Amino acid sequence: MSDEGSGRYASPALDKGLVDPFGRAVTYLRVSVTDRCDFRCTYCMAEDMTFLPKSDLLTLDELSRLCSVFIAKGVRKIRLTGGEPLVRKNIVQLVRAVGQHIERGALDELTLTTNGSQLARYADDLYACGVRRINVSLDTLDPVKFRAITRWGDFSKVMAGIDAAQSAGLKIKLNTVAVKGFNESEIPQMIRFAHGRGMDLTLIETMPMGEIEADRTDQFLPLSKLRADLQRQFTLTDSPYATGGPARYVTVEETGGRLGFITPMTHNFCESCNRVRLTCTGTLYMCLGQNDAADLRTALRASHDDHYLPQVVDEAISRKPKGHDFVINRLTRKPAVSRHMSVTGG
Template identity: 45%
Template sequence: MLQDRFGRTIDYLRVSVTDRCDLRCSYCLPARFTQFEEPSHWLTFAEIERVVAAFVRLGVQRVRLTGGEPLLRRNLPALAAQLKALGLRDLSLSTNATQLAKYAQSLKAAGVNRINVSLDTLDRQCMQDITGRDALAQVMAGLAAARAAELSPIKLNMVAMKGVNEAEIEAMADFALSNGYILRLIEAMPLGDTGRNAQFLELGAVRERLVERYQLVPQALELGGGPARYWQTPDGSAQIGFITPRSQHFCATCNRVRLTVDGTLYLCLGQESTVELRPLLRSGISDTELDAVIIAAIELKPERHEFNEQPTKLIRFMSQTGG
């Protein structure tokens, strides 16, 4: 098993397959940004498979495919099948669901276990304001296709923003609970100017309201190995998760690292500690050497982020890191 110098076991790898997206969420990707990574710098499917295979050899059993919007990467289900064949216990996908209606069945057939869908609002105009596109109908069609394909669980990721979609939280919770989805409320993170300009909303008071509204109780069961703290209805049939990187950070239990589309291994979402794998892969590094590089890289993983202490520290924005 991979362990860092703080005793944390690293068993979760997030793999970004593209930094491009068909939405421009206000907290993630600048509206006029065009400086995307050159396709020649993207890791090929074979290179991604090789890196993931190394992590699997070192004990990692959870992989999540991310972006940008991962379903914009051509033939993504084929990559999912390649990775699943490595023996992964859990292969998941994060998506904005605009393309999901086309790919839900093939993703399920390829071995994707579950999906997270970014959905910040159920209001058509609010979605256009946040994302720059009138895409609510496409997202809803994607969710329906995911249910039909029996992808499960389906989690809805809602970045809660003060004065933007704050008033919709209860409606989103009602929607999720009545349709069998798991709602996860997320505090905006200060990554790049997009993240810093988001209207930060601390989730403590929101949690108290929802706990009272639905009579929620803390849930000990792990739902995917991520940072969310889950609460459930009294009968255990529905859950709501809270991801609070700023008001109640979870760095002491962080179990993940991130591989970007250009082969950069990020050891922390909130720090700049990185290792460049693409040059090594393209210079003929052996599997044994690659394993050693990854083991050494994990030693660089910082103890914690500094979102509150240094909110202007990070220039890169969310879609460049892979979420």
Template identity: 40%
Template sequence: MTRQVLTDSFGRRIDYLRLSVTDRCDLRCRYCLPKGFKGFEEPAHWLTVDEVARLVQAFTLLGVSHVRLTGGEPLVRRDLPLLARRLASLPGIEDLALSSNCTRMETLAEPLFRAGVRRLNVSLDSLRPRIFEQVTGGSLELVLRGIEAARRAGFSPIRVNTVVMRGVNDGEIESILEFCAERDFTLRLIETMPMGRTGQAVLAEYIDLQEVKQRLERRFELIPDILPGGGPARYFRLSASATRIGFITPISQHFCATCNRVRLGVDGTLHLCLGQENRYPLGALLRAGLTDDELIDQLRAAMALKPEQHGFRERPTQVPRFMAMTGG
């Protein structure tokens, strides 16, 4: 087959796939999964390594070159290094990245790097152990050890993702920025999103990141910058340094007009928008015996369902699924 281009109904080129390898997680972040949640997909319904590789290969034939492994928490999937190695070897894959909470990275950093994963986004919402535990239910020390293991293994760039919550961690943004600057990490601040009842429950903690940016500008000179492969963040560089900070603002300043991504759930459900319910059953169709040509046709058909934009601000309660069920 000839390598082609995948576009949606609005002319946006889709070249980025976020691939959920599991919907399970070993943390319970207050904006993502509720404590005691048991409604995970059965492992028997997860796509196998061969099925994932076949789907991703179909995407690459339509011009998708950037794949990010997500969850839930991807490190809880036992065959993740094997899966990563298969994907890294596929023709057309130019960038294989990982989003993780790094709780298990001490043992998995080197195997994943050897498998071909190079870029890492780390979820880190606080540098205060008590606040970190309140937000995630986990151990800050374990996560910091995991981040250091990833740095030693060679992951680069490493980007720290911080969901900013008013009255919770908004007072320590400068400290997290200094932590990143000391290690040559990029900090990305993220607005809370009303995904599922957990995300909707923390709407009272929502903070417009323009407010945070204005506060930082009183201390730092922020110079507009561009970061290749930086996703939807608007980036700035701190004057007289190489330190970058990005602002991901799905509520206050959405970036739907330039959206270049789709999300594949662990069972093969294709989610066309994080903030809408538009989906397509690729996994079920794959297991029904589609040929490669038919699979390509189905991917093209799915793009017709990708909406023009989300409705987080206008309809904040419309998305019942939790973030972990979507693939980040």
């Protein structure tokens, strides 16, 4: 069968669900469809990256089959990530295959995280396949600074992508990594821009993953400090709003919009973790900040039916840790986790 992710694999009824050793139901799967990206963001990866051989990647059909198994086990939300997911060849065919589970009521939501570079091309297709909400990574509104932090990015293409996505009917949340000395003074402007266009904004602390040229001890900006600074000009009211991810939200009273905070370094959010991450090579990480993983590719290719594969998934979930071990080591200046975020899925 071709690399088209038809979604024809239907796992047998599996009603046990996925519950980890700490009683948390795993209902959210993040799927990295590629480790490749058309940007080289300075906090994420080195400029001269060595990517996985394409022969190592699961086919789109295999990714679709794995998604079907997780959905049969109780996953209700799937997010496609990368690298940059929209640079994967024929990616719309996978989106369409997974989106079929929404049509039959087995999946609540299919979302996508993107840098926006390819959105102008794919926005209408994403909506047609069942995607209703996406995250767009955007760290500055200054085209010169944007080029500097992405190295290869074109700000105008991202803005055109946002326009296309909103025209297609997609709801957008902007993700902004807070980088000390780079964009902290821009955050009020980012808030007004996002909320002025009906978009939520989420601020994210830098995470110590993968070797990069920059020193993360210099990049790290605690969001507790940034929030205190924002409260000098905005009224921030805690909100119960949640998307199933790790962000904690407030309402910005002056704009009426939502502002999220993802704080893996200063405020561990693991107690409510309901997610696992599948890489484009079929490796399942039970925690973003831990190295323990399960090889699903071998199990996937060992059989054409899905009777053995769910057992491997169950065993993996039984090893899901209570929390991550993120720390920025100021002595060695080494990342807490050696693999890049683009490998695991952003």
